Each structure stands twice: as C-alpha cells, then as structure tokens.
Amino acid sequence: MKSGSGLKDRLVAQALNEGFVSCRVCRPWDVPAVPARLEAFLQAGYHGQMGWMAERTHWRGDPAALWPDARSVIMLAESYTPDHDPTEVLRHAERGAISVYAQNKDYHDLVKKRLKRLARWLIAEAGGEVKVFVDTAPVPEKALGHAAGLGWQGKHTNLVSRDWGNWAFIGSVFTTLDLPSDMSEVDHCGSCRACLDVCPTDAFPRPYQLDARRCISYLTIEHKGPVDEELRGKMGNRIYGCDDCLAACPWNKFAVAASDLRYASRPELKSPPLAELAGFDDAAFRKKFSGSPIKRIGRDRFVRNVLYAIGNSGLPELRPIAARLVDDPDPTVADAARWAVKQLA
Structure with a gap:
C-alpha cells in the first residue's frame, strides 16, 4: 500500500x-x-x-x-x-555495579x-x-x-x-504500508578503539565482532552455572550487565537525556552494598527487583554474581558474608561462595 x-x-x-x-x-x-x-x-x-x-x-x-x-x-x-557516571561504582569494591538500563x-x-x-x-x-x-x-x-x-x-x-x-x-x-525509505548511516568510528580497549575481558576478537562467551553482560545474565575462573577475576564488581564499552564511546558527548522518568536510576540500585545483596533469599530477591529486568535471572544466578564480586573485592570483612553461603542449596552459589572465601583468605 x-x-x-x-x-x-x-x-x-x-x-x-x-x-x-x-x-x-x-x-x-x-x-x-x-x-x-x-x-x-x-x-x-x-x-x-x-x-x-x-x-x-x-x-x-x-x-x-x-x-x-x-x-x-x-x-x-x-x-x-x-544522569550519572556509570563507571564511578567500579571504584567502590564493596558495592555492586548494575547496568544502567x-x-x-x-x-x-x-x-x-x-x-x-x-x-x-x-x-x-x-x-x-x-x-x-x-x-x-x-x-x-x-x-x-x-x-x-x-x-x-x-x-x-x-x-x-x-x-x-x-x-x-x-x-x-x-x-504493510509502503513508506518512503531513509538513507542508511555510514560508519563514523574511524580509528577510535575506546570501546575495544576498555573491555575488561577482551570480548572483542576484532572490531565489530563480539564473543559473547567473554562478555560480562552475557556472563552475568545469560550464562548458567559456574563462570570460568579465569573470567571471574575480570568481572570486578559487575553483578548485572556491563556498561564499559557504551560509556567509553566519544559520541556520547551528543547523548540526549531520557524523556521517561521511569528510566531514571533508583537510588538504591546505583551502587547497592554487596553484603546486603548476598543475603537475599528468593522472596527478598523478588521483592527487591519487582518490575526490573534483573528479576528474570533469578536469585541463584544473581547471588552467584554477587559472590564473584565479593571475591574480587579484596575486602576481608566480606569473607564471613561469603562463608555463610558455602553450603547453599544451589551448587553454583555454593561454588561461588567457596571461591570468594578462597580469594579473600
């Protein structure tokens, strides 16, 4: 038509x-x-x-x-x-980094x-x-x-x-309407490598290609079971997603403010304390993340991510938090807890 x-x-x-x-x-x-x-x-x-x-x-x-x-x-x-620097939380090892979205x-x-x-x-x-x-x-x-x-x-x-x-x-x-088409955009990345060089896990085999198996967003959200130990140490305190490559892009100097206030970060999710998150049971997890995309990964995978962050924190005071979960009913959570305890020993 x-x-x-x-x-x-x-x-x-x-x-x-x-x-x-x-x-x-x-x-x-x-x-x-x-x-x-x-x-x-x-x-x-x-x-x-x-x-x-x-x-x-x-x-x-x-x-x-x-x-x-x-x-x-x-x-x-x-x-x-x-409306804030999403990489700031990465400098606070006792806090969890959640992707802006x-x-x-x-x-x-x-x-x-x-x-x-x-x-x-x-x-x-x-x-x-x-x-x-x-x-x-x-x-x-x-x-x-x-x-x-x-x-x-x-x-x-x-x-x-x-x-x-x-x-x-x-x-x-x-x-089914036949609307006038627009011209496609050309690539303006030039020689810039900011997004590639900032990636903590080297998830880009080459420019314009992503190996999801090494991407922290994939590892924290899609990957089931234990994460490879070589990658755990590179995840830092990122507990749901990763914004590093997005935040590094120079074209964000032209970024437009979000028009919907419902995208504004909930204060308690900008940099939540790892000690609190590690203590969630299923009911507490569901209540905390009601209406959030985080809810879909479930308590076990989320707490697994939190324990990796605790293991990477270098903070001995978080060791007892991880120790409480070494016998967790979920084997992946228990494995992550033992790894965290070992890292902080």
Whole structure:
C-alpha cells in the first residue's frame, strides 16, 4: 500500500511526541549481509549458551521472511542516557555495579507500549497492518537500525548515533504500508578503539565482532552455572550487565537525556552494598527487583554474581558474608561462595 512523504513527516513528528529520539524507515530486505554474519557468529560459537540464537535463523537473518507482507520497517530509538557516571561504582569494591538500563523499570514494557501507541496512530491515519517488536523476537534490530539511518553499528557492535550517542533502546514497527525509505548511516568510528580497549575481558576478537562467551553482560545474565575462573577475576564488581564499552564511546558527548522518568536510576540500585545483596533469599530477591529486568535471572544466578564480586573485592570483612553461603542449596552459589572465601583468605 503506497503512502506519501506527508504521512512519513507526520509519523516522525508523532514518534518524537511519544518520546522517541529518532524515527527512520527502511525495507525489510535492506540487510542482505545479515545471514552470512549470523552464520559466521554461530559457527564460531560466539553465542555460547544462547541456543535460541541458532533457532529460526531464516527469520533472524532475513526480516522479509519474518512477515512477507511487510513493505516497510519503522525503526525507533528511545534514549536512556544516565544522569550519572556509570563507571564511578567500579571504584567502590564493596558495592555492586548494575547496568544502567536495569536500574529501574523493565524497558521491554515501556518501549513496547510506546510502539503500540505509535502503531495504533499509524493505522488510524493510513490503515494497513502492523507488528511491533522490541528485543524479544528474531529481528536483527541493530542491522535494520543501521539500514534505516538511526545510526551505525560501532566497533562494540551496538548502534551509535552522532545525534544521541549509544545510550538508546531500539524498537521496530513492521507495516504493510509502503513508506518512503531513509538513507542508511555510514560508519563514523574511524580509528577510535575506546570501546575495544576498555573491555575488561577482551570480548572483542576484532572490531565489530563480539564473543559473547567473554562478555560480562552475557556472563552475568545469560550464562548458567559456574563462570570460568579465569573470567571471574575480570568481572570486578559487575553483578548485572556491563556498561564499559557504551560509556567509553566519544559520541556520547551528543547523548540526549531520557524523556521517561521511569528510566531514571533508583537510588538504591546505583551502587547497592554487596553484603546486603548476598543475603537475599528468593522472596527478598523478588521483592527487591519487582518490575526490573534483573528479576528474570533469578536469585541463584544473581547471588552467584554477587559472590564473584565479593571475591574480587579484596575486602576481608566480606569473607564471613561469603562463608555463610558455602553450603547453599544451589551448587553454583555454593561454588561461588567457596571461591570468594578462597580469594579473600
């Protein structure tokens, strides 16, 4: 269904009114390089335990196959720029570092509601059919964002923009409407290696490639069971995710403030004390992280991460905290506790 530039202009204006920092359009078939890149990523085993990445690869590699009737993909960026230095907590070994995006409400719910409102507006204005996605479907969102001109995939593989840096969530609205496309963005990383050099675990085999098996975000969130001891010591006090490569990007000098107050960090999650977190049982964990994306990893994996941070702290006063968990019912937690006690002996 053909739609003119007038509708496109109104769409962009409506998206900005909803709180998005950018709205661009591409075609579902504008990412021809994705299948080969995905196959290389999977063949190298860089996905680790994320077996779901090897499923539905025909959709993950080809958005046009996900919904053959779609003619346009509306790509949207929503800022969550922190109002504080997210690396400051790394200098306080007795505290836990939580990734900025997880310091308040779950972004999946917030972004999806905004996408649905925009999609309903589009249907009311021009008809057609729509489907919305935000990080939970086999959609190559970063590649589509690059193709639509939201930004480019930087050397850390995240989307970067000259207009809003790299602190942004990406969402998409697929539609049967034929909207005018935007130009794709070109790479502006140049010779900069800031994001690569700051990585604590050397998770980038080369620029623009990520080995998730070494990424602290993967290790603290997706990885089940004990983490390799060689990597535990490099995790520092990062207990949920890692913002190092994002925070290092020079393009953040153009970062745009988050428009939704629900992305503002909860004070108690900016730098929570490790001693308190290690004492959580399942009920206390669920209560603390109600409405947070942290809740989905469960108490055991979270406390495992906290114990690694305690082991890395170098603080003897935290040794008794870890010692209380050496017989924890969860074997991975017990293993992490014994490791922490040994590190602080």
